[in-house]
Amino acid sequence: MTHPDVLVLGGGIIGLACARELALRGVRVEVVERLPAGAEASLAAAGMLSPFSEAIPPGPFLDICRESRNLWGPWVAALEEETGLTVDYDTSGSLLVALGEEDEAELDRALRNAREMGEPAEEVEIPALRHWVPDITPAVRRAVHLTGEHRVDNVQLCAVLALALQKLGVTIHYDSEVERVERRQPEGTVLIHGRHWRKEARLLVLAAGAWSGRIPELPPLPLRPVRGQMLLLGGVEWPWRGIVRQGHLYVVRRGATGLLVGATVEEAGFDKHNTVEGIEDLLAFVRRFLPGTAKSRLESIWAGLRPGTPDDLPIVGRIPGWPVLAATGHFRNGILLAPWTAREVKRVALAEVSGEIPELSPKRFLNGS
Secondary structure, three states, rough: OOOEEEEEEEEHHHHHHHHHHHHHOOOOOEEOOOOOOOOOHHOOOOEEOOOOOOOOOOOHHHHHHHHHHHHHHHHHHHHHHHHHOOOEEEEEEEEEEEOOHHHHHHHHHHHEEEEEEEEOOOEHHHHHHHHHHHOOOOOOEEEEEEOOOOOHHHHHHHHHHHHHHHOOOOOOEEEEEEEEEEEOOOOOOEEEOOOEEEEEOOOOEOOHHHHHHHOOOOOOOOOOEEEEEEEEEEOOOOOOEEEEEEEEEEEEOOOEEEEEOOOOOEEOOOOOOOOHHHHHHHHHHHHOOOOOOOOEEEEEEEEEEEEEEEOOOOHHHHHHHHOEEEOOOOHHHOOOHHHHHHHHHHHHHHHOOOOOOHHHHHHHHHOOO
């Protein structure tokens, strides 16, 4: 049995990105993922890289989101070069659309925040909007284009990341649920026990999403699953290749003619089932917002569990007293923050920085440690 320098717990985009960043520095890394293939929230997401239309208030966390957005282009280029594969990464931007006064207030907020930060944002003439999105409702009153928001095919990106790890010699152990974690003294290592396996490592990277707070023996982090239901329409022919949003709901291009529609935000525990109510809400949004898609194919429906925290901020940093580094709790921004989180985990793991970001540290939840 091999014993890596670093064991990454979680095979989603955060875990895979962290493993790659460490492996590129010559660290012996392995990944364990509890599912037989793929991951949870990383495959269920829409792939939006949207630091502004997610209504994140100005401050340190928004600065981190912008920084990660800026990392995406070079990150995708590097992954494409490493694997020889192409990633569907689009920089068309987001169209924020107003149907009523409440929507217009949100557009004003987005415009103001973007311009204050020097981000490109502009009003869109309604005829131009109808050209880009021909199925949009006649009731549209106003639209704003945020060109600093991008999108990526997150399912494709996870597959490309997995291949990049394979080429770096990193093993991903699927169907490998962790039963408990043991802190070994005086060795200063961690012993991870699975059902029919165990591995010792100098460092454990905890990137198990909503399940990160349920690892036996580890200090309990206050993570909770927040369900999001989505659907995919097919056969939608638009000139527009980016994101369109109205309020907290959105549609995102996927492939040549696909259109992702999402997403609900539900406190439903670890129940990942679709519900009649949830899908009806999304279909009602489509009928109201994009009446021209009424004859489009309903390709599929699914749900995912986002990892939420009490303050809606990620948990990134060392767990006091343990050789464990948390990289979890990204809620609605896991795809956006993947390259930044991987870089931060590498910096902390290799002692390239002297401290952590206090606002994101696990210490804020662990008895004031």
